[in-house]
Amino acid sequence: MIAFVIRRLLQSIVVMLTVAFVAFFLFNFVGDPINNMVGQDTSMADRERLRQDLGLNDPFPVRFATFVGNALQGKFGVSYRMAEPVGRLIASRLPATLELSLMAASFALLVGIPMGVYTGLYPKRLSSRFFLTISLIGISLPTFLIGILLILVFAVLLGVLPSFGRGDVVKLGWWSTGFLTASGWKAVVLPAITLGLFQMTLIMRLVRSEMLEVMRTDYIKFARARGLTDRAVHFGHALKNTLVPVITITGLQLGAIIAFAIVTETVFQWPGMGLLFLQSVQFADIPVMATYLILIAFFFVVINLIVDLLYYVVDPRLRIDVQIRAN
Amino acid sequence: MADPLLKVEDLKVEFPTRRGTLVAVDGVSLHIDPGEVLGVVGESGAGKSMTGNAIIGLLEPPGRVAGGRILFEGRRIDDLPYEEMRKIRGRHIGAIFQDPLTSLNPLYTVGRQLIETIRTHDEAVGETDARTRALGLLREVGIPAAEARIDHYPHQFSGGMRQRVVIALALCANPRLIIADEPTTALDVSIQAQIIALIKRLCREHGTAVMLVTHDMGVIAETADRVAVMYSGRIAEIGPVREVIKHPRHPYTVGLMGSIPKVGQRREKLTQIEGTMPRLNAIPRGCAFNPRCPKVFARCREERPDPRPTPGGAVACWLNAAAGRPA
Amino acid sequence: MDTAVARVADWWRRVLASDVLHSFRSSRLVMLSAAVAAIYFSGAMLAPWLAPQDPFDLAKLQLLDAFTPPVWMEGGEARFPLGSDNQGRDVLSTIMFGSRVSLLVGVASVLFAMLLGVTLGLISGYVGGSVDAFIMRVADIQLSFPAILIALLIDGMVRLAIPGSRHTELAVLVLILSIGLSFWVQYARTVRGVTMVEKNKEYVLAARVIGVPPALIMLRHVLPNVMGPTLVIATINLATAVITEATLSFLGVGVPPTQPSLGTLIRIGNDFLFSGEWWITIFPGAALAILVLSVNLLGDWLRDALNPKLR
Numbered sequence: 005m006i007a008f009v010i011r012r013l014l015q016s017i018v019v020m021l022t023v024a025f026v027a028f029f030l031f032n033f034v035g036d037p038i039n040n041m042v043g044q045d046t047s048m049a050d051r052e053r054l055r056q057d058l059g060l061n062d063p064f065p066v067r068f069a070t071f072v073g074n075a076l077q078g079k080f081g082v083s084y085r086m087a088e089p090v091g092r093l094i095a096s097r098l099p100a101t102l103e104l105s106l107m108a109a110s111f112a113l114l115v116g117i118p119m120g121v122y123t124g125l126y127p128k129r130l131s132s133r134f135f136l137t138i139s140l141i142g143i144s145l146p147t148f149l150i151g152i153l154l155i156l157v158f159a160v161l162l163g164v165l166p167s168f169g170r171g172d173v174v175k176l177g178w179w180s181t182g183f184l185t186a187s188g189w190k191a192v193v194l195p196a197i198t199l200g201l202f203q204m205t206l207i208m209r210l211v212r213s214e215m216l217e218v219m220r221t222d223y224i225k226f227a228r229a230r231g232l233t234d235r236a237v238h239f240g241h242a243l244k245n246t247l248v249p250v251i252t253i254t255g256l257q258l259g260a261i262i263a264f265a266i267v268t269e270t271v272f273q274w275p276g277m278g279l280l281f282l283q284s285v286q287f288a289d290i291p292v293m294a295t296y297l298i299l300i301a302f303f304f305v306v307i308n309l310i311v312d313l314l315y316y317v318v319d320p321r322l323r324i325d326v327q328i329r330a331n
Numbered sequence: 332m333a334d335p336l337l338k339v340e341d342l343k344v345e346f347p348t349r350r351g352t353l354v355a356v357d358g359v360s361l362h363i364d365p366g367e368v369l370g371v372v373g374e375s376g377a378g379k380s381m382t383g384n385a386i387i388g389l390l391e392p393p394g395r396v397a398g399g400r401i402l403f404e405g406r407r408i409d410d411l412p413y414e415e416m417r418k419i420r421g422r423h424i425g426a427i428f429q430d431p432l433t434s435l436n437p438l439y440t441v442g443r444q445l446i447e448t449i450r451t452h453d454e455a456v457g458e459t460d461a462r463t464r465a466l467g468l469l470r471e472v473g474i475p476a477a478e479a480r481i482d483h484y485p486h487q488f489s490g491g492m493r494q495r496v497v498i499a500l501a502l503c504a505n506p507r508l509i510i511a512d513e514p515t516t517a518l519d520v521s522i523q524a525q526i527i528a529l530i531k532r533l534c535r536e537h538g539t540a541v542m543l544v545t546h547d548m549g550v551i552a553e554t555a556d557r558v559a560v561m562y563s564g565r566i567a568e569i570g571p572v573r574e575v576i577k578h579p580r581h582p583y584t585v586g587l588m589g590s591i592p593k594v595g596q597r598r599e600k601l602t603q604i605e606g607t608m609p610r611l612n613a614i615p616r617g618c619a620f621n622p623r624c625p626k627v628f629a630r631c632r633e634e635r636p637d638p639r640p641t642p643g644g645a646v647a648c649w650l651n652a653a654a655g656r657p658a
Numbered sequence: 659m660d661t662a663v664a665r666v667a668d669w670w671r672r673v674l675a676s677d678v679l680h681s682f683r684s685s686r687l688v689m690l691s692a693a694v695a696a697i698y699f700s701g702a703m704l705a706p707w708l709a710p711q712d713p714f715d716l717a718k719l720q721l722l723d724a725f726t727p728p729v730w731m732e733g734g735e736a737r738f739p740l741g742s743d744n745q746g747r748d749v750l751s752t753i754m755f756g757s758r759v760s761l762l763v764g765v766a767s768v769l770f771a772m773l774l775g776v777t778l779g780l781i782s783g784y785v786g787g788s789v790d791a792f793i794m795r796v797a798d799i800q801l802s803f804p805a806i807l808i809a810l811l812i813d814g815m816v817r818l819a820i821p822g823s824r825h826t827e828l829a830v831l832v833l834i835l836s837i838g839l840s841f842w843v844q845y846a847r848t849v850r851g852v853t854m855v856e857k858n859k860e861y862v863l864a865a866r867v868i869g870v871p872p873a874l875i876m877l878r879h880v881l882p883n884v885m886g887p888t889l890v891i892a893t894i895n896l897a898t899a900v901i902t903e904a905t906l907s908f909l910g911v912g913v914p915p916t917q918p919s920l921g922t923l924i925r926i927g928n929d930f931l932f933s934g935e936w937w938i939t940i941f942p943g944a945a946l947a948i949l950v951l952s953v954n955l956l957g958d959w960l961r962d963a964l965n966p967k968l969r
Contacts, residue, residue, distance in 0.1 A: 019799060152928060160932060229428070231417050231451060233417065233451065241439075259804070318438070319437075
């Protein structure tokens with residue numbers, strides 16, 4: 005178990021270093037960083053001095069090591085566009101994105117899994133077919149279109165929910181939360197549904213097909229033959245066996261939710277990291293882009309690690325294999 | 332003679348498909364007395380397993396009982412509501428399936444699966460008592476070091492050991508009848524005899540009747556009290572094992588006998604039955620066996636033979652009707 | 659190459675003769691989707707001749723015509739069946755021209771992804787060893803990031819490398835490259851799998867023994883075997899590529915406003931949602947949704963029809 009965790013951690017570090025390298029490459033070789041920092045009228049000598057001060061004349065590996073070292077300390081440079089330290093910029097936007105992603109993921113899981121179980125257990129029912137048709141539409145509609153439709157219906161026509169922003173937020177240290185005010189809760193509804201809908205349909209379809217698969221297995225038939233109640237068969241035996249693929253996809257999708265927040269945040273003018281990233285892409289604000297990339301990679305790596313550990317909790321076959329190998 | 336434990340009358344199982352309805356079991360009648368072992372033998376697709384599944388009420392949709400009656404202890408069970416039938420399964424009629432590797436839920440320890448089954452059928456039993464009973468069962472089916480093994484997962488057991496666990500699970504609630512559907516087919520030949528002997532011994536000790544479904548005439552000869560030979564969804568011949576083996580009346584039974592190797596008859600060639608069993612959508616007119624029958628005559632191609640009584644059983648063959656004596 | 663062509667032709671013949679055509683005819687939904695997709699493709703291709711108005715001919719645009727509602731609403735005009743936008747352009751015509759850009763980018767990026775993915779997959783599967791390990795590692799890492807993020811990043815990098823004015827000219831090309839680059843992994847993985855199976859088959863070994871160059875072996879023997887799965891991925895991918903293009907354009911990093919795609923149209927119209935001119939954004943949105951839905955349905959059907967095991 006410990007050996008496994010260490011191996012996974014090492015792999016994660018390799019992925020992080022690769023992404024850091026891409027970010028570093030972006031920083032240093034796409035365009036001239038000096039050009040991006042100083043005005044047109046700076047003299048060649050000044051430029052050279054700046055170059056020396058920033059360590060841009062150091063050998064490549066030294067510069068990369070410095071870059072990684074700085075990143076580890078949370079020093080990501082200064083935004084070209086906002087002239088503010090990137091670390092602070094991102095930190096001010098992080099809570100909005102994470103709270104939105106959390107709500108979207110909860111929506112996707114809490115609605116997707118029950119609907120998947122239902123449509124998997126009763127595939128012939130009219131309501132199941134209805135859910136499936138809806139899910140096909142959910143997969144085919146681009147996220148931003150769903151957002152626009154929701155705004156049209158709930159903000160413009162019905163006027164019951166706000167169409168932009170986070171509502172009132174409360175500061176808890178450096179973290180700003182919308183979960184403590186009524187307007188914050190109202191503001192998160194439409195963006196969370198928009199962001200989570202695709203994942204919801206995906207999880208629903210996945211759980212459904214896994215459920216259909218598992219219900220055909222011999223151990224489910226044998227569980228029935230032993231006279232176990234439907235409840236025990238469906239939820240104790242069948243659902244648990246569908247969990248491994250569901251965990252995998254959910255893990256991947258959590259990462260996708262954080263990344264897709266870019267689109268949702270644009271539609272709803274949600275003041276998160278995604279909106280910041282998009283603006284920095286339009287202005288070629290490399291430090292912000294690079295930092296965002298590293299941060300997203302970090303989230304992915306952490307989520308993947310958690311997913312792998314969850315497998316071990318759910319599936320005893322993996323657990324025992326590791327023990328045997330360890331012996 | 333006392334009332335039979337199980338009585339199947341004129342059972343018909345249908346599978347509606349897009350290209351018409353297939354009749355998988357057609358007019359099967361049989362009975363099983365308390366404590367008796369009835370062997371059901373035939374090629375794959377002959378309807379043996381289907382009959383077994385119909386008895387425990389676990390036909391896979393869209394299969395359904397289309398006619399006839401199934402009585403258990405004098406009570407009709409084929410038209411019971413699902414929940415009523417569930418209480419009979421495991422408690423009164425147990426089942427063992429073909430593949431021990433897939434009959435157990437991989438995510439739970441064998442102990443948990445045993446305890447769950449015990450407590451489902453006897454709600455008064457506490458967790459600790461159920462565990463004690465589970466341990467006793469594991470010892471009874473010959474699992475060495477049961478105290479340690481009870482907390483192991485199915486994949487830590489060998490095939491033969493897993494089938495022993497499956498047998499323990501089927502016997503959990505002391506059912507009066509066990510449907511054993513090809514219980515040894517998936518196992519090594521060396522293990523097969525042990526498992527058959529185990530089933531035989533346990534059922535004798537518990538006074539449990541067995542319906543042993545197999546394609547292996549040798550196993551039947553060794554284990555069963557009576558035997559039913561099935562072909563194309565119908566019973567070709569049924570009767571006491573000794574009688575059927577010594578005086579097979581149906582040419583198909585004769586063919587089956589010819590395909591068992593016998594000790595001491597090394598010179599004699601093993602015979603095989605020419606051709607294959609017809610598919611369910613192409614069952615010929617008259618006797619289903621007529622295209623392969625070495626003794627076929629005109630009437631066999633025109634009319635379907637109904638079972639006619641023989642000493643202790645019945646046979647469905649025109650030869651028997653015409654000559655009035657063993658063929 | 660002749661044999662390869664013959665193989666593909668043969669494969670198609672088998673496809674047409676098999677269950678595929680049967681299942682096609684048996685599903686009304688699939689036929690409907692095919693019809694919708696066909697209308698889109700022809701409508702988009704023939705837009706310059708079919709569209710009621712050329713929305714890019716600035717001389718013909720009248721700002722007075724702006725914000726005309728659809729024809730069935732009060733104030734609607736027959737000239738603008740689905741209404742007009744803020745610049746007085748006919749919404750129906752912009753949709754037709756927009757679909758043209760959307761489909762162009764979609765199809766081109768899928769082809770690019772396919773070319774890249776199939777090539778890398780073939781090399782990876784056939785050569786094996788460290789080349790294979792390297793390509794697959796890159797694929798793994800890329801796959802753990804959503805396509806949209808990759809496309810955004812590539813777009814951002816190109817934006818930095820190429821100055822502004824040139825960028826507008828090249829925008830469509832950049833978009834095709836960035837979407838294509840974000841989708842190659844699926845092809846590469848599938849093709850690699852098939853190649854690894856095929857390369858050990860006897861006919862490939864025989865070709866190797868008699869000294870046929872590896873590149874030729876791959877083209878003649880391995881490539882035809884990967885056509886089926888590749889086609890399925892491509893169809894499903896087309897829907898995703900169209901969505902990605904629309905999303906990028908909606909975010910304002912896609913095609914320039916002078917050459918609007920469906921995504922750009924929705925973005926433009928979005929600004930007028932609150933003032934009640936819903937038709938400027940909803941009609942392009944519906945057009946996009948119907949297009950993607952029909953392509954998705956076709957892809958689903960193709961996957962099931964070519965893979966009877968999956969059913």
